[in-house]
Amino acid sequence: MEEAAxxxxxxxxxxxxxxxxxxxxxxxxxxxxxxxxxGAAYPIVKAVQKHFGKKLKFVYRxxxxxxxxxxxxxxxxxxxxxxxxxxxxxxxxxxxEHQSRLGEHFLLELAGxxxxxxxxxxxxxxxxxxxxxxxxxxxxxxxxxxxGTPGFFxxxxxxxxxxxFGTLTEVLEGVLEGA
Numbered sequence: 001m002e003e004a005a006x007x008x009x010x011x012x013x014x015x016x017x018x019x020x021x022x023x024x025x026x027x028x029x030x031x032x033x034x035x036x037x038x039g040a041a042y043p044i045v046k047a048v049q050k051h052f053g054k055k056l057k058f059v060y061r062x063x064x065x066x067x068x069x070x071x072x073x074x075x076x077x078x079x080x081x082x083x084x085x086x087x088x089x090x091x092x093x094x095x096x097e098h099q100s101r102l103g104e105h106f107l108l109e110l111a112g113x114x115x116x117x118x119x120x121x122x123x124x125x126x127x128x129x130x131x132x133x134x135x136x137x138x139x140x141x142x143x144x145x146x147x148g149t150p151g152f153f154x155x156x157x158x159x160x161x162x163x164x165f166g167t168l169t170e171v172l173e174g175v176l177e178g179a
Contacts, residue, residue, distance in 0.1 A: 005145030005158035015059045016088045019049065023057035025176055030061050030141040030151035033076060033095045034069030034102055041150045042096040044165050051169055055176060060092060062137040063149050071102035073134060078107040078121075080130035085116045 011017070011026055029045065031038040049058055062079070064072035075095050082091030094110045095102065104125065111121040124130060141151060145158055152159040152168075154175055161167055 004160070007153045007156040007158075008143035009140035010156065011057075011059050015061070016083060016092070017057055017059050018089060019057040020054045021057060023052075023055055025052060025056045025172055026059065026153075026155050027056060027172070028059040028061065028153040028156075030063035030137070030144075030146045030149060030153075032063055032065050032069055032072045032149040033079070034072040034099065035065065035149045036099075037148075038150045039096055039099045041163055044163060044168065047165050048168055048172065052172065052176075056172070061141060062134045063141045063146055063151060064134065064138065065149060073131070074104060074125065075102045075107065076134040076137075077125055077128070077130045078111070080133050081121050081124040082111065082114065082116060084124065084130070085120070087114050087116060090114050 007028060011028060027045070027048070029038075029041070031041070045058065049056055062076035064076045066073045079088055079091045079095060082088055091110065091114060094114065095107075098106065098110070107125070108118060108122055111118050144151075144153070150163065152163060154172060159168075159171065161171060
């Protein structure tokens, strides 16, 4: 029997985390902001977070498939530029909620709507300030065995089953019971 892939880079201080940092369950997603499957997973993950509340910590890492999704890398850099101004999750959500409009102009418009310093944001995007950070996430995903998006890990172990709400919740409940 083949052993499940493990998360090569443990969750730590560099990560974007939602939920209680001391939660007993950790769900990591390697995602691509332009991927339609990630877009479909976005409300499911939100529902799973609501269902588990303080028992679940959610981590999002960038995995832009730039050969397939031409705006994915810039969108990931935009989320990181927003993170530098303390607004990662707001930008993350806004990007997924407007996934079909991910050009540079729209990302700058989102930055304005989120009350970011738009000059700093535009400068960061133009300079590729966060490209290395996005690449580090991507490479940690490759080392962890991610080959498509969304790529999920539950408590550091690759999750390859269906990510519909019912299945994902059932698996997480099982992990919780075994903890």
